[in-house]
Ligand SMILES: [Fe+2]
């Protein structure tokens with residue numbers, strides 16, 4: 075079967091559209107976080123934005139490689155979520171839910187179809203992206219829980235905090251309100267997970 079005549083071709087186009095939308099939705103989230111002073115959170119979301127861009131780029135590349143000529147138009151009929159409001163907490167929850175649907179339902183189905191239609195390389199691409207979307211799901215879920223329970227900057231046990239602006243580090247249960255070295259606000263504080271980060 076030629077890719078251009080397959081369901082996988084349309085699935086690639088739908089996936090490209092989905093990734094572009096996910097990217098934009100996370101830009102909304104990043105914009106809101108930065109505006110409210112959550113600088114470290116915004117920087118983290120920026121990394122997810124870039125992941126989605128690269129997923130979109132890979133889907134686009136496979137579509138382009140399927141045709142010798144310019145693709146004028148691909149008619150796709152597909153539903154996409156439009157649940158976001160302008161609230162960081164709600165949007166983190168929605169982002170976690172969307173990532174879960176993508177990684178457990180939509181992309182596994184597209185991978186299965188790609189295999190059935192004889193496109194193992196594309197099936198593998200979907201499986202590799204599923205791994206990332208699952209990490210996005212866990213990340214957004216964790217951020218949502220921390221924000222909801224007020225534990226983003228306050229832990230039960232002492233942890234190592236790092237200023238995202240100047241690199242100052244300290245071990246304590248709570249992050250500082252204002253960095254003792256550079257005076258950056260709490261929104262710039264990162265939780266230091268390992269010595270490499
Ligand atoms: Fe993605």
Ligand SMILES: [Fe+2]
Pocket residue numbers: 096126173206207210
């Ligand atoms: Fe994602």
